[in-house]
Amino acid sequence: MKEIQKAFKEFTNSYYIQNEEYDINIKLKFDHSQRVAILGENIARSESGFDSNTAYIASLLHDVGRFEQYRIYKSFNDSVSDNHGELGYRTLLSEHRLLDLIPESMQELVLACVRYHNAFEVPEELSDETKRYLHLVRDADKIDIIGLFINLIVEDELTECLVHKLPITDRYTDAVAEKLINGEMIRSGELQTATDLKLMLLSWFNDFEYQKGIEILKEMKLPERLRSTLPNDNVIDEVYKSVVGRIT
Ligand SMILES: [Fe+2]
Numbered sequence: 001m002k003e004i005q006k007a008f009k010e011f012t013n014s015y016y017i018q019n020e021e022y023d024i025n026i027k028l029k030f031d032h033s034q035r036v037a038i039l040g041e042n043i044a045r046s047e048s049g050f051d052s053n054t055a056y057i058a059s060l061l062h063d064v065g066r067f068e069q070y071r072i073y074k075s076f077n078d079s080v081s082d083n084h085g086e087l088g089y090r091t092l093l094s095e096h097r098l099l100d101l102i103p104e105s106m107q108e109l110v111l112a113c114v115r116y117h118n119a120f121e122v123p124e125e126l127s128d129e130t131k132r133y134l135h136l137v138r139d140a141d142k143i144d145i146i147g148l149f150i151n152l153i154v155e156d157e158l159t160e161c162l163v164h165k166l167p168i169t170d171r172y173t174d175a176v177a178e179k180l181i182n183g184e185m186i187r188s189g190e191l192q193t194a195t196d197l198k199l200m201l202l203s204w205f206n207d208f209e210y211q212k213g214i215e216i217l218k219e220m221k222l223p224e225r226l227r228s229t230l231p232n233d234n235v236i237d238e239v240y241k242s243v244v245g246r247i248t
Contacts, residue, residue: 039140046212058113064088077164089115139213
């Protein structure tokens with residue numbers, strides 16, 4: 001385990017260019033990866049049938065494509081750059097400093113978790129075991145992204161890059177709010193403002209696979225903390241109540 005942590009740190013260290021804004025974004029993804037690894041391991045230990053070491057490695061490496069994505073495109077927006085799951089899959093296949101440290105029996109599963117962690121839906125054709133780990137990585141990832149965004153909003157550190165250049169305003173799109181009320185998921189292409197993006201994060205509360213993931217969400221008080229960053233009006237009240245009402 002120590003070896004893969006060290007190799008991942010060395011891999012990400014090679015992306016720093018001594019430019020403040022650029023390096024902050026690399027560090028942000030490095031820190032996110034570390035937290036997702038711990039969350040993934042934590043979920044694996046609470047749910048039955050997981051190897052926590054495999055869960056840790058798949059979670060640590062899930063965003064390995066973000067570093068190349070930022071180096072090439074200076075953006076984390078997949079729709080104007082490249083699908084960072086696919087890019088991560090290709091990166092990991094060619095990055096032997098990391099791949100060689102993953103036991104061979106685990107490699108295919110970890111590669112699939114990296115490749116599909118950001119897919120709108122989990123591909124049907126994957127094996128049941130791969131799907132279980134993929135759902136675990138997706139749960140861990142969502143918890144940290146929601147928490148990270150709330151912290152950045154509260155600390156007024158939300159940058160244009162992080163909201164994919166969407167206007168930072170309290171306005172939101174009616175169709176997005178309606179989808180949440182109906183329990184539907186939001187695609188990133190439907191977002192028109194940063195508040196729509198917050199609503200998309202809220203919709204993720206209804207897309208957790210594991211009970212432990214939901215428990216962590218609640219322990220971290222993420223639903224109410226996210227609500228406090230949203231506008232105060234009747235529509236948002238209804239959106240919030242319907243989403244939270246579906247969390248069991
Ligand atoms: Fe990701």
